[in-house]
Amino acid sequence: MTDNFSRRDFLKLASVGAATTAILTGCGPASRYVTREPYTKMPEYTYNGQSTYYATTCRECAAGCGLVVRTMQGRAIKVEGNKNHPVNLGKTCVRGQATLHGLYNPDRVQDPAKQAKRGSRDFSSMDWDAATAVVADALKNTDPAGVAFLMGMAPDHLFDLVSDLAKAIGAPAPIRFGALGMFEARATLGKAVESLFGQAAMPFFDMGKSDLVFSFGANFLETWLSPVAFTRGFANMRRGGGHGRGTLVHFEPRMSQTASKADLWIPITPGTEGLVALAIGRIAAEARGGSLPTAFADVDVEAIAKASGVSAEKLDELGKLFASANAALAIPGGAALAHSNGLETAEAVLALNALVGGLGRAGGVFLAPLAPMQTEFSRPANMAEMADFVEKLKSGKVKTLFIHGVNPVFELPKSLGFEDALKSVQTVISFATFPDETAMQADYVFPDHHGLESWGYQRVAAGSSQSALSGAQPVVSPYYNTRATADVLLAAAASAGGVLAQALPFKDEVEFIQSKIVALVSESDGYFNAPEINTFTAYFQQYGGWWKTVDELSTPSGDALGKTIKVGEAKFAGEGEFYFHPFVSPVLGEAGANKPWLQEIPDPTTTAMWSSWVEIHPKTAEELGVDNDDVVRIVSEAGTVEAVVYKYPAIRLDTIAMPFGQGHTAYGRYAEGRGSNPADLFGEQVNGAGDLAFAGMRIKVEKTGKKYPLSRLESRMGVYGEALGEEH
């Protein structure tokens, strides 16, 4: 391996060779490591005080935004968006900005290690040869049927490598999961598109050119699918992409950050979103004239008004508004789909687009293009599949479990019993970069690099009208004694020999990536073209990926309106008097809690920092006899958590909301022991697409008599109120 070949040496070589060959030929692992040096000792390739910028891909969620990271003397200083990248056009979200606090987090896993006993945190460091031998042994000596891979929603290149590996040894294909995928209800979206348009695909919502958006629970300005792309779409809609200032109407039981930007927020009864969509469809269809389409024919507007708490007059107004817009768009997502009737809700909402001619129309709904090299729509596992997987673990059929890029002990509903199921698995190997809850339940932790120290690619699933593959490269050399999981697996495959070595004959991760992207060298309409793979790879690094220059959106086909959509009554698990409305923290996302600056970024709507809370309407709080900063116990049929009360004026009186993102029991000093995790309350009810019906729950609220001062920005006097005089 050429790991010790520094970038400086490489550049010397490159400058010698530059005159004779295509540019940056051989830009492989040799250029991988940029050494970190004191600011007083300037490497020769930098001008004094000049920064070097590297394009790569954000790993804070699976959206695949392109980044350009400013570095100085081998340190990553600032994350900026990649202006050419079709997903984010130079912008980032709050989590992308704070990714440096993951890279330089004081609590990263620093060495490969073996844990004496699971959960003991008694780790003894190993060297990488020994670690690789453990992996090789597991791959070679476990019956392939007993090998399982559980992976996160990013990065895709590693998923591809593991898929190839699993195939080669005859093991089951890797399973992918991520809490964001669960909260987004990705499986439901895919399935609803399939049942209406006859083809499973990710829908693409052309918000920027719409003049009226009806959002049914989709938190697209927060974390949903591709928030940077949607925020751009929203801004363009508001600026009036051709039709004047666009209007947003948002249906959600609680005013989320997305709802707070709406011109009209409808605090709908949880679980009636699909019904309301049908009512709006019927009224809009009548307003447009002509015969009533089957989808909306059998709809009782009065009954729906009663069930949803949206008056018949309001429904009438909304229906006519929807019918009269130039380019109306209806978006299903988030908690609205997380009900027993969630799949039908998604269908009903998508059908609204068909009604107003919004399929394949500017400002309407399209099918998102597949990413380069992708042959069919894929999605992460839904909750039904995860439940099967956990059953399989419990049965003892899985002997060796490899986990990368996901933290199931924290992210899955506690009631599913993932942690317990691990007890039936002989060997658990985690590739975690951070000491998360799942790594704490592993026998071995073989830490992968941080995303900014890594090679890779990510397929763009939702945020771009152009087919795009986002490229990643290390922007700094690894800070700790970590190793790319792909390299560990490749080395293990090589030493295991046999079919494995044959299937993965790659010297390292970069060679593997090249073996995949070589397929793009001959493609046309690319953002760049190159005559051969080495030059292509160099451009791929330089531009931060490869994408088409032309839109490849397709128009949904099929008779979406010709089918009866039956939205049943939503079923609620549990006894309590309140609806439960969990949502992903717009600041922390699924994995931001270990980044100190993210902890101190105020939640947009409550301004709370550093903890979690439950949102209760002030009137409800008064009835319950609780106040701000009181700790209450939330009891669902599946579990119990304690959380601090935040009196939130913009929530239904019968609903309690709680952010997901805190409540870690591991994951480093900034995350551990802070707040609580709503996943501990989740049951196992799923919708028709197998996604978790996390909003289909009723809960009880009990007083505990305890208090906990919630830090928040909105009171500059401090929330410690009467305690202000006290020294702290």
Added chain:
Amino acid sequence: MTTELKIPEFSANFAESGQQGKWGMAIDMDICTGCQACVAACAMENNVPFVGEADSGYGRSMHWIRTERFWEGEFPEIKMTPYQPMLCQQCGHAPCEPVCPAFATVHSQSEALNLQVYNRCVGTRYCANNCPYQVRSFNWRDFERPEPLPNQFNPDVTVRRRGVMEKCTFCIQRIHRAEDQAKSEGREIADGEFTTACAQACPADAIVFGRIDDPESAVSKLARGSRGFHMLEELGTLPSVTYLKAG
């Protein structure tokens, strides 16, 4: 022998003197989504410390920019006022300036900005008291940033110590870098050539930064529009930030 000291004079009729800002910002509240990307970007660019749970609860957090929101009405008719990113307005007539006994917060004649000179600041906090926008933050401690977090520090920006006041600088390090570059190439800075960290990150492009002394710049055009207004205009602070009304 006495030397004649040139102490900058504070003129009460600054407003009439016609001095105009050079750098300005326009913030469109109709499209700001409150996403906080600007807040994180600012902290990363300017080595702003995080203070931890307890201190932030006491109101000691150090954000140079924050988004404010207020409530109007009662459920279900309740409305949130549009998110209002609040940062130093770089007042042309800044209430924070005349109260500083150490001349640590002064007006820059060349940049037409309100400067904070860290090594002059003695921490009286008069300026923070007098800023009507509440955008100054004070280093109550040497806030801890355990290794290796300091690797991320921007070497272009001073790291402030305990007892020092700080606030938004309009990313003056970026201004200077761009000015140096333009000067070395013998030209004026072009509109949009560089921008502040907040504006650069903003996924909605709600923040636009540039030369307001150039009527053709993007920010000037926005600021002139019918939706433009200044925060607490009645105080006569002559802010360099123009907000665009929502709706």
